[in-house]
Amino acid sequence: xxxxxxxxxxxxxxxxxxxxxxxxxxxxxxxxxxxxxxxxxxxxxxxxxxxxxxxxxxxxxxxxxxxxxxxxxxxxxxxxxxxxxxxxxxxxxxxxxxxxxxxxxxxxxxxxxxxxxxxxxxxxxxxxxxxxxxxxxxxxxxxxxxxxxxxxxxxxxxxxxxxxxxxxxxxxxxxxxxxxxxxxxxxxxxxxxxxxxxxxxxxxxxxxxxxxxxxxxxxxxxxxxxxxxxxxxxxxxxxxxxxxxxxxxxxxxxxxxxxxxxxxxxxxxxxxxxxxxxxxxxxxxxxxxxxxxxxxxxxxxxxxxxxxxxxxxxxxxxxxxxxxxxxxxxxxxxxxxxxxxxxxxxxxxxxxxxxxxxxxxxxxxxxxxxxxxxxxxxxxxxxxxxxxxxxxxxxxxxxxxxxxxxxxxxxxxxxxxxxxxxxxxxxxxxxxxxxxxxxxxxxxxxxxxxxxxxxxxxxxxxxxxxxxxxxxxxxxxxxxxxxxxxxxxxxxxxxxxxxxxxxxxxxxxxxxxxxxxxxxxxxxxxxxxxxx
Amino acid sequence: xxxxxxxxxxxxxxxxxxxxxxxxxxxxxxxxxxxxxxxxxxxxxxxxxxxxxxxxxxxxxxxxxxxxxxxxxxxxxxxxxxxxxxxxxxxxxxxxxxxxxxxxxxxxxxxxxxxxxxxxxxxxxxxxxxxxxxxxxxxxxxxxxxxxxxxxxxxxxxxxxxxxxxxxxxxxxxxxxxxxxxxxxxxxxxxxxxxxxxxxxxxxxxxxxxxxxxxxxxxxxxxxxxxxxxxxxxxxxxxxxxxxxxxxxxxxxxxxxxxxxxxxxxxxxxxxxxxxxxxxxxxxxxxxxxxxxxxxxxxxxxxxxxxx
Numbered sequence: 001x002x003x004x005x006x007x008x009x010x011x012x013x014x015x016x017x018x019x020x021x022x023x024x025x026x027x028x029x030x031x032x033x034x035x036x037x038x039x040x041x042x043x044x045x046x047x048x049x050x051x052x053x054x055x056x057x058x059x060x061x062x063x064x065x066x067x068x069x070x071x072x073x074x075x076x077x078x079x080x081x082x083x084x085x086x087x088x089x090x091x092x093x094x095x096x097x098x099x100x101x102x103x104x105x106x107x108x109x110x111x112x113x114x115x116x117x118x119x120x121x122x123x124x125x126x127x128x129x130x131x132x133x134x135x136x137x138x139x140x141x142x143x144x145x146x147x148x149x150x151x152x153x154x155x156x157x158x159x160x161x162x163x164x165x166x167x168x169x170x171x172x173x174x175x176x177x178x179x180x181x182x183x184x185x186x187x188x189x190x191x192x193x194x195x196x197x198x199x200x201x202x203x204x205x206x207x208x209x210x211x212x213x214x215x216x217x218x219x220x221x222x223x224x225x226x227x228x229x230x231x232x233x234x235x236x237x238x239x240x241x242x243x244x245x246x247x248x249x250x251x252x253x254x255x256x257x258x259x260x261x262x263x264x265x266x267x268x269x270x271x272x273x274x275x276x277x278x279x280x281x282x283x284x285x286x287x288x289x290x291x292x293x294x295x296x297x298x299x300x301x302x303x304x305x306x307x308x309x310x311x312x313x314x315x316x317x318x319x320x321x322x323x324x325x326x327x328x329x330x331x332x333x334x335x336x337x338x339x340x341x342x343x344x345x346x347x348x349x350x351x352x353x354x355x356x357x358x359x360x361x362x363x364x365x366x367x368x369x370x371x372x373x374x375x376x377x378x379x380x381x382x383x384x385x386x387x388x389x390x391x392x393x394x395x396x397x398x399x400x401x402x403x404x405x406x407x408x409x410x411x412x413x414x415x416x417x418x419x420x421x422x423x424x425x426x427x428x429x430x431x432x433x434x435x436x437x438x439x440x441x442x443x444x445x446x447x448x449x450x451x452x453x454x455x456x457x458x459x460x461x462x463x464x465x466x467x468x469x470x471x472x473x474x475x476x477x478x479x480x481x482x483x484x485x486x487x488x489x490x491x492x493x494x495x496x497x498x499x500x501x502x503x504x505x506x507x508x509x510x511x512x513x514x515x516x517x518x519x520x521x522x523x524x525x526x527x528x529x530x531x532x
Numbered sequence: 533x534x535x536x537x538x539x540x541x542x543x544x545x546x547x548x549x550x551x552x553x554x555x556x557x558x559x560x561x562x563x564x565x566x567x568x569x570x571x572x573x574x575x576x577x578x579x580x581x582x583x584x585x586x587x588x589x590x591x592x593x594x595x596x597x598x599x600x601x602x603x604x605x606x607x608x609x610x611x612x613x614x615x616x617x618x619x620x621x622x623x624x625x626x627x628x629x630x631x632x633x634x635x636x637x638x639x640x641x642x643x644x645x646x647x648x649x650x651x652x653x654x655x656x657x658x659x660x661x662x663x664x665x666x667x668x669x670x671x672x673x674x675x676x677x678x679x680x681x682x683x684x685x686x687x688x689x690x691x692x693x694x695x696x697x698x699x700x701x702x703x704x705x706x707x708x709x710x711x712x713x714x715x716x717x718x719x720x721x722x723x724x725x726x727x728x729x730x731x732x733x734x735x736x737x738x739x740x741x742x743x744x745x746x747x748x749x750x751x752x753x754x755x756x757x758x759x760x761x762x763x764x765x766x767x768x769x770x771x772x773x774x775x776x777x778x779x780x781x782x783x784x785x786x787x788x789x790x791x792x793x794x795x796x797x798x799x800x801x802x803x804x805x806x807x808x809x810x811x812x813x814x815x816x817x818x819x820x821x822x823x824x825x826x827x828x829x830x831x832x833x834x835x836x837x838x839x840x
Contacts, residue, residue: 052709073708075710075711086709090703091702095702099695103696103699103712107712
């Protein structure tokens with residue numbers, strides 16, 4: 001029986017009323033690759049932050065080779081040989097690639113400040129050795145030192161930045177390496193190279209804890225997996241065991257009225273992505289408009305839209321449309337580019353190329369306030385309510401740009417009646433509401449902007465199943481009242497219940513489109529989420 | 533124009549007739565380096581003028597009441613400033629960015645109004661007469677101290693200390709994931725800055741007949757920051773250049789001396805608008821590099837595609 005490198009028992013952390021990590025127990029064997037998966041908001045990153053000391057433990061124990069490390073400062077835990085990367089890359093952007101790796105050696109480096117004050121090379125022998133080692137680490141992760149060592153970290157491509165972050169973590173000389181979504185935003189070829197790197201490092205004896213949303217990667221390299229949902233460990237075992245677990249399927253695809261979950265485990269769902277899809281479906285072809293006949297009448301028409309962040313292009317040419325009175329859903333796994341599409345429509349991000357026209361207004365160039373006053377309102381991911389302001393004050397903010405004060409006051413009262421939950425809590429600070437209540441508040445706030453097209457970004461994010469029902473009830477109610485809705489959801493099955501039509505987004509492209517009902521039956525949808 | 537004509541045609545005469553200006557440039561360069569050290573670690577502190585006052589008053593009080601050698605007095609002044617840096621740093625370094633700047637500015641004013649103006653030994657509002665003042669003899673020690681401090685700070689850059697500072701400036705959270713004890717290293721930068729400022733204060737008192745509490749006010753604290761901003765903080769030459777430009781400016785344009793503060797303000801605005809990284813920042817020296825000048829001598833980072 002191999003020794004345990006890291007042991008978690010009953011680890012718990014909540015933020016306010018949200019149980020981010022709830023009584024999680026795990027044992028990671030020395031020399032293994034351990035996978036940690038779960039839907040968005042399941043508590044994976046919080047767990048990594050607990051292990052590395054960034055977030056304080058509320059109860060439970062964390063032991064590294066039998067030595068308790070809970071409650072220590074991050075730098076102390078790092079010095080014990082626990083290295084990590086960050087979900088959002090955190091390199092020293094202005095420093096060169098080489099300097100980034102040199103800093104990584106900090107905890108192994110003797111205090112050499114006095115030696116470094118000398119000019120003669122003899123005083124700097126240590127530094128020359130470190131530079132040589134850092135260059136080795138750079139080539140280890142696939143960055144040729146000659147080309148990359150003097151380039152500032154911020155100038156590297158996205159995939160190279162991820163690799164540099166791994167090199168920096170390796171410079172610590174770690175016993176345990178925590179990789180938080182190392183393949184996020186990478187293309188398939190880059191993902192393959194990350195996968196090879198992970199396997200090579202492990203073959204050299206490094207224990208790795210891997211978090212990623214790419215199931216192909218996780219299922220491929222991990223020997224053991226734990227699945228988190230709502231902060232709880234819902235499954236533990238080998239990749240094959242976990243992917244056959246009905247609770248895991250439900251966690252990823254969401255809840256729905258039927259009992260389909262168990263029959264359609266990803267391993268069992270035979271057809272490949274390329275398999276023929278139902279008659280109501282077709283693979284989206286970006287060159288052809290989705291509604292060739294009624295395209296001019298569409299309320300929102302998006303053509304060949306490309307959007308990115310610096311070096312990485314998150315949306316690679318999507319074409320779709322929303323007609324008046326429809327509910328259209330964009331579904332797909334985390335990191336597919338769904339939220340980026342919405343942010344490009346609302347003017348938060350500007351597209352690189354392509355067009356998005358909403359009722360005659362060019363969304364690619366119009367100023368944000370014009371977009372809002374034209375009737376396109378976004379309810380952002382994560383709700384973004386003002387925690388210290390009351391429910392009423394948050395609502396009043398939604399009508400900030402409007403000048404008809406009396407009508408606003410009346411509408412706020414109407415909304416309070418319509419959504420009883422808000423009416424009862426009108427004078428409570430928004431931060432004291434539950435996640436679902438906050439979501440309804442955020443939607444109600446959006447309604448005060450008089451939307452003709454409402455963009456909802458992940459309304460069910462981090463909500464318990466009953467609360468999801470409540471929120472989707474509200475969405476249906478709003479649609480019935482005549483508002484057009486573009487919905488982005490991870491909870492695919494739920495979104496497809498309310499949506500008339502939907503588009504499946506994967507790695508920045510539209511993969512499939514069809515009616516909600518048809519997509520719900522389609523195995524390719526499951527595949528897009530769970531890989532296999 | 534005379535200023536530059538003399539500088540190039542008769543450098544010896546220039547040195548003799550501008551000794552006080554050169555001494556002042558040296559002092560201001562030291563102060564600019566002291567704020568550079570904290571900026572290098574990502575902290576915006578304005579306490580350095582307060583530490584300078586500690587150095588100056590300690591030196592002069594020792595000259596008045598003890599028979600210790602001047603070198604010892606100046607060194608003790610710098611060490612006291614450094615020690616005070618630890619005490620002030622403990623509560624203040626929990627703050628960040630503009631809040632840290634305000635708190636450290638508050639420290640300087642509290643020191644001036646609360647301590648210096650109230651203690652009999654500091655001469656209160658009247659200031660202190662310096663028995664050891666030697667305006668001309670002070671120039672060489674200042675330049676030697678400047679050369680030494682500039683060299684040490686430059687070499688610190690590649691030491692464990694300097695690399696930890698740079699990492700904290702770039703990303704504190706990531707720095708702690710590399711085992712860097714962030715509070716400890718922030719404190720060390722604060723204390724090194726205080727030491728250098730205390731040294732500058734002691735050296736300055738030596739060239740003045742008088743220590744005057746009004747010298748150590750907010751205006752000067754901000755002026756010191758201006759040196760570093762104008763010069764750029766990518767390496768230690770930036771603050772020295774900034775201090776040199778802004779200190780000699782009133783001499784260069786004598787006619788405009790009354791508008792000195794206005795000119796300083798305009799320069800600061802122009803720099804922030806057109807060259808926010810400072811004159812020397814981000815490949816700045818490379819821009820004015822003559823063709824025959826080897827690239828690696830410019831001491832600035834290699835130009836990267838992002839600069840282009």
